[in-house]
Amino acid sequence: MKTHSIKIKKGLDVPLPGTPERHTTDLRSMDLYAVKPADVVGFTPRLSVAEGDTVCAGQPLVVDKRDPRLFLPSPVSGTVHAIVRGEKRKLLEVIVGTQRAASEKKDNPQRTQHAASLQESPVWWMLRQRPFGTIADPDAKPKAIVVSLRDTNPLAPDLTLALRGREHEFEAGVKALEAYAEVHCVKAQGPHPAGNVGTQIAALCPISKGECVWTVNAQDVANIGRWMLTGEYRPERLVAVGGPAAKAPHYYRLTVGACLKRITDVQLMDTCYPSLTSSASESSSTRIISGSPLSGTTVAPDGFLGMYDQQLCLIPEGDQYEFMGWLMPGLKKFSFSKTFLSGLTEPIMSLKPVQALTSFMSLESQKPSYTFNTNLHGSVRPFLFTGSFERVFPFDIYPLQLIKACIVGDVELQEQLGIYEVEPEDFALCEFIDPSKTEIQTIIREALEVLRKEATA
Numbered sequence: 214m215k216t217h218s219i220k221i222k223k224g225l226d227v228p229l230p231g232t233p234e235r236h237t238t239d240l241r242s243m244d245l246y247a248v249k250p251a252d253v254v255g256f257t258p259r260l261s262v263a264e265g266d267t268v269c270a271g272q273p274l275v276v277d278k279r280d281p282r283l284f285l286p287s288p289v290s291g292t293v294h295a296i297v298r299g300e301k302r303k304l305l306e307v308i309v310g311t312q313r314a315a316s317e318k319k320d321n322p323q324r325t326q327h328a329a330s331l332q333e334s335p336v337w338w339m340l341r342q343r344p345f346g347t348i349a350d351p352d353a354k355p356k357a358i359v360v361s362l363r364d365t366n367p368l369a370p371d372l373t374l375a376l377r378g379r380e381h382e383f384e385a386g387v388k389a390l391e392a393y394a395e396v397h398c399v400k401a402q403g404p405h406p407a408g409n410v411g412t413q414i415a416a417l418c419p420i421s422k423g424e425c426v427w428t429v430n431a432q433d434v435a436n437i438g439r440w441m442l443t444g445e446y447r448p449e450r451l452v453a454v455g456g457p458a459a460k461a462p463h464y465y466r467l468t469v470g471a472c473l474k475r476i477t478d479v480q481l482m483d484t485c486y487p488s489l490t491s492s493a494s495e496s497s498s499t500r501i502i503s504g505s506p507l508s509g510t511t512v513a514p515d516g517f518l519g520m521y522d523q524q525l526c527l528i529p530e531g532d533q534y535e536f537m538g539w540l541m542p543g544l545k546k547f548s549f550s551k552t553f554l555s556g557l558t559e560p561i562m563s564l565k566p567v568q569a570l571t572s573f574m575s576l577e578s579q580k581p582s583y584t585f586n587t588n589l590h591g592s593v594r595p596f597l598f599t600g601s602f603e604r605v606f607p608f609d610i611y612p613l614q615l616i617k618a619c620i621v622g623d624v625e626l627q628e629q630l631g632i633y634e635v636e637p638e639d640f641a642l643c644e645f646i647d648p649s650k651t652e653i654q655t656i657i658r659e660a661l662e663v664l665r666k667e668a669t670a
Contacts, residue, residue, distance in 0.1 A: 214387050214396045219416045223607040224404035225642050228547060228583055229367040229506060231456040231527070235374060237464040241449060245294060245472040247306045247517035248274050248285045252510075253338065255347040255665055256283070258304045266293045271335035271446035274307045279669070283348050285520075286335035288448050288470045306517065331389055331437070335446045338520075339433035340390075342425050343414065344633040345665040349427045355394045357418050358427045360387075360434055363401045365408030366505035369524055370453035370464065372431050379435040386429075386438030394427065406607065411639040415608050420633045432523060452518065456506065456527040457585055458482055458499040465525075470517050473525065477501060477514040480527060500587050502526040507641035508654060531588020547583040549646040550601065593650045596620075605642040608634065612643055616653055619660035624667075627660060636661070 250258040258275040261284070262268060268291065273284035287309050294310040331337065332351045340349035340358075349355070362372055376383055390396050397417055401407035410428045420426055429437070432450050440446060448469040455462035459480045481499055502509040504522040518525070546553045602612040610631040618626040637654035644653040 214391065214398060216398045216400065217413075217417060218400045218402065219407070219413060221401070221403040221407045221412065221416075221607040223603075223605060224365075224406055225549065225605045225646070226365070226404045227367045227507070227645065229456065229526075229528075229585055230582060231459050231462045232368060233370070233453040233455040233462040233464055235371070235464070237451065237466055239466045240471065240475060241466055241468050243311065243468065243471045243475065245308055245310055245517075246288045246291075246468060246470040247308045247472070248287065248470055249306050249517065249520055250275055250285060250304055252520040253285065253348060254345060255669075256285070258285075260296065260304070260307070262293050262307070264293050264296055267291070268293060268309060273335075274309070275304065277348075280350075282332065282351055283338070284335075285338055286446065288468050308517075331392070331441075334440055336433070336437045336440045336448075339429055339437060339448075341428050341521075343411070343420060343428060343636065344425065345661055345668075346636050347665070350425075353425050353427075355425050355427045356420070358390050358394045358396045358429065359410050359414055359417065360396060360398045360429050360431055361401065361408055361410045361413055362398055362431055363408040364523070365401065365403075365405035366507060366524065367405070368453060368455040368462075368506065368526055369408070370451055374464070375432050375451035375523075376435060379438075382435040382438035382442065383431070384438065385441045386434035386436070389437055389441045390427075390429065390434070403607075406639060406642060409639060411634065411636050412607055415610075415634055419609075419631075422628060422633055424633075430521065430523065450523050452522075453524040454480060454527075455524075456502075458527040458529050467518060469520055472515065472517055473501070473503075473512065474515040476525065477527075481514065498530045498532065500528050500530050502528065505638070505641065507645055508638040529586040531586040531590075533586075533588075545582065545584040547585065549605075550599075550648070589650050591648075591650060595649065596651060597647075597649045599648060601646050602643045605646060606640075608639065610634065612640065616640070616643075616651075616656060619656050622660075622663070624664065627664070632660060632664065 250256050257278040259278045261273045261276050268287045270288065270290045271286045274287050275285050277283040289309060289311050291309045291311040295308040297306040299305045338348050342349040342353065364370060364372055387396050399413040401413060406412050414420065414426050418426060436448050450467055450469060452465045452467050454465055454476060460482055465476060501512050501514060503512045503519040503525055504510055506526040506528060510519055544554050598613065606612040615630040615632065618630055635657065637657045640653045640657050647653060
């Protein structure tokens, strides 16, 4: 194992209010859990169970049609409660109801000491492969395995707190992964996206065409270590629940795929979710995001935690119109381009009190409290070239040119510009500050899917 420390200067820390307090509620005992194949890129699911079947923790629920070695296991022991399908019978969720079975099966811990057994274990889905973000290919030879020791997303959990007391499991997980490639544990410094594994890969081992790198969440490394030590499949995570619409933001100890109803019943300020309020004077509804507020997925109050997510963000819906809109001074609006008066307070904060008072006496020399919601603050418009993307994109890549190449579908140009090094989450900040309101992450994902399908055809 190698430990690295990297520092970047380009990026942006979004000052989203509602930072979780450092105390934990243990909710590892839920009634319902779900496995969501849609969370896994490139996974073509085939059901291995039916409604009413009894399953054990770690037992396969769905198998990849293209590679039967890849499967998604049940997070708990219990009974298959429901199989949820969407349009064209697309498999969305396999819901398992918990059941304390005395005959719960556990694999022999001695068998897990062999490297080959990790590929057959229920923890293999935790390893993801770049490019494309799929489950790691057991036949691939990765350049390295990268583990980020810091999450810089807004309101993200403190991984030092999450791994406290699990150090021996983390070490065992790293040892198991070293059988496949050298493991790089990275401590990142600087603004977001310093903690994104894509940023770290670009700094340590850039990916060229035909190469691959595996990545693992730091908490999942500890889960892999637990499996190696005990043969017990318990995919647990410390999840940060926060945001401006959370009543009491703090940490929750959850099992992967847990139903969120017990959390949202306590945390939601607006009890009428998901209906829209009829009066601007009333509190608006809330958007619940599983994962990063910049790149996560919207879920219902009784939905389920994403398979790779370690935070839950509650943000007010932007369903209220403001008087005069952008013409107002915007003292509580965050603006990367300094469009509002709130942008004038940040330079003053870096000055001494006397200098700040002299420079701008009418503004306080304290960090402002910004108001955030999901409003786009404008309609979709033609793609504008502002030069702002380069200020928040730390890759040695031209982001604007790559986005344009993805829009027009120029595969050759995409490869020349470094499409294999990025994932949609790496463009989350570009999408956040984009004045054109373009869905950049969707554009990048669609371009990567075209390349992935061509590579696997």
